[in-house]
Amino acid sequence: MFNTFRKPLLLLLSAFAASLPVLSQAEPLPTPPEIAAKAWVLMSYESGQVIAGENIHKQHAPASLVKIMTSYVVGQELKAGHIATDDLVVISENAWGQKFPGSSKMFLNVGDQVSVDDLNHGVIISSGNDATVALAEHVAGHQSAFIEMMNRHAEKLGMKDSYFTNPHGLDSDDQFITAYDMAVLTRAFIRDLPNVYPIFKQKSFTFGKIKQGNRNGLLWDTTLNVDGVKTGYTKEAGYSLVSSAEQNGQRLIAVVLGTQSSSSRQSESKKLLTWGFRFYQDIHPQFSGKELAPLRVWYGSPSSINLEVEEGGTITVPRRERKNITYTITYDHNLEAPVEVGQTVGKVEWYLNDEVIAERPLLAKEASEKAPWYKSMVDVVWRPINEWFSSQDWEPKPVTEQ
Template identity: 45%
Template sequence: MLTKVVRQSKITLIAGLSMMSSLAYANDPDYGIVPPQINAQTYILMDYHSGAVLAAANPDQRQAPASLTKMMTSYVIGDAIKQGKLHPTDMVTITEKSWGKNFPGSSKMFLNLNQQVSVDDLNRGIIIVSGNDACVAIAEHMYGSEQAFIEQMNKFVRQFDLKNTHFETVHGLDHEGQYSSARDMAIIGAHLIRDLPEEYKIYAEKEFTFNKIKQPNRNGLLWDKSMNVDGLKTGHTNSAGYNLVASATQNNMRLISVVMGVDSMKGREVETKKLLQWGFSRFETFKTLDANKTVSEQTVYYGAENKAQLGVLDDAFITIPKGRTADLKARYELDNKNLQAPLVKGQVVGKVIYQLDGKDIAAVNLQVMQDVEEAGFFGKAWDWVILTVKGLFD
């Protein structure tokens, strides 16, 4: 049973999560469960469905992202394909700038000058084998220059409300003024999974062959049979250290982990595995509200309709310690005591608040389920009288 309360204060939202889910957690809730010791400069473990941060150390610290940058490069490509602006069969001519010879000692797809390569191959070259040459080739093809492509990357940074990310390259090689954070990278990963499922499928592919050169995916956890890891991306430069964003599923739960600034290639896999296994063993995620199902019916004033159905337009999830479902309590709070027309479908008018051990741990935006237009003159006049009289007794 949901208890109704008129909302007096706002719960702090985690940056970016409002773009991912209708659910947000208050100040990274502390459940008193000690995470494993993680040897990384910064890390985070986030539940994909709910957005809950289960463990973190310095998650907003700005770091050199290295090839994790290619996750945003991939997002720009996948989004263009989804919108029909780019096609996997489109052919790209390899220019002087995107020639593999320009990237000695770094990961590349081994493109040849003036070679014709499909967008599909270049995309796989970026995601699977982390080709720096492929990034430049597709950037030039899509936007005419690397800089124009980078501007699109940073447009998505703003759209996702990433507070500690800025890109200066399409590939992630160290560059002054380029940075990201563990939290921001987890959010980018969640957007890839949610917004671009066809693009995300490529992240699980274990190898890619081009120009008769077979290269393995840099994410060694794809071969780990003890876990169901299906992405995402590795990165390494001398400045960044070893980075890894990973995602894995278990039953109905998906976790996203990020470790940055680890000392070795093997170490980033070891630390990531510790985080993911700990998360799956300690927490559970379940759906709390169904999309388009009414949670509450409220009176509307000044409207052509006198009632509004409130609920959520997307399924809402919550993550809590295992075995604590029976201890969870919920209430809903309205932003304003009296709802007034006009109201627009999807408009947020309050929250459903979840509480555990006397603490508010999460909030779901309570939305209007259908438009409510303004009433005519006489209807609004009558409601004005009703509200005026009610105000005398409040």
């Protein structure tokens, strides 16, 4: 059973809440701009919260946005030491540039020996379809195995509504993404691969005496500090863009899918990022030791464990509204051993205008093993008493953010 606060904590917080001054009337939440895209989302990198969006879980043809996942898989293999940036990849007929007429490519030729580093630059900057096949074959032996790796990573990241069938993004009936999933992937890329992500901000790449520019026009916009991520276009997908920018220590991720032109995907993304930085901020709530007191573990050794808030408890809120934000803490008071580190044992919910704006799991900071029977006899006596108290209808008052 999950109960909000424990009884002693309830009395403490109720007294605290009663002593607070009357809150001023909260301002209306900022209305997001009109975005001319079939689907779009704005996400905070720090908290992972969706600030605004439309059709965020609607499946859409991905085009070259698939290459973000392709480079993510390559980056993870580099990080694990399974491949190296200076590995030389022999270009097969499958990766021959002439296999991709009328589409973006590095202009690879059969038999060429090209480094993994050059190929990854060719995927990210030049959007080379031939380079994706060359990397897929080098990493996994053949494309089918690499695609399996792509989908395993997608599942691990929680990209529940996306599925990949090729490494380059050319139209395929069974391949699709969502705006939300692409924001999740981009957040993971920035977090997990800090040595690879900077490639996305390079404005050009030269290979074989052919210089190609980065198609992300926001990299040239001096009013925003955009440092990635990827454009995409096919007839089915329309013009799409995933972008990320940082301002005064705050990073936002914007995804627009299916706009009408390359200039439109750029202007709509800029509109979204500018609005987000103007009206939202990340905050890092602090909790006292009494609010996150050690939690009892029945029949456990130790008999209580310390807790932490997932993602460090960072939340994204409208600017100037911090004083109107309240929160409640909920614990599992029937928690039994064994308990693993990172196990969910409760949650924190933040409210604005009586609506939940953020929720974070409470996690076990340490493990608790099952205690020997002779050490758990006290719990056999006290647990029924605790369950009786926990079943009472406590009505905790939310605490105001300070």
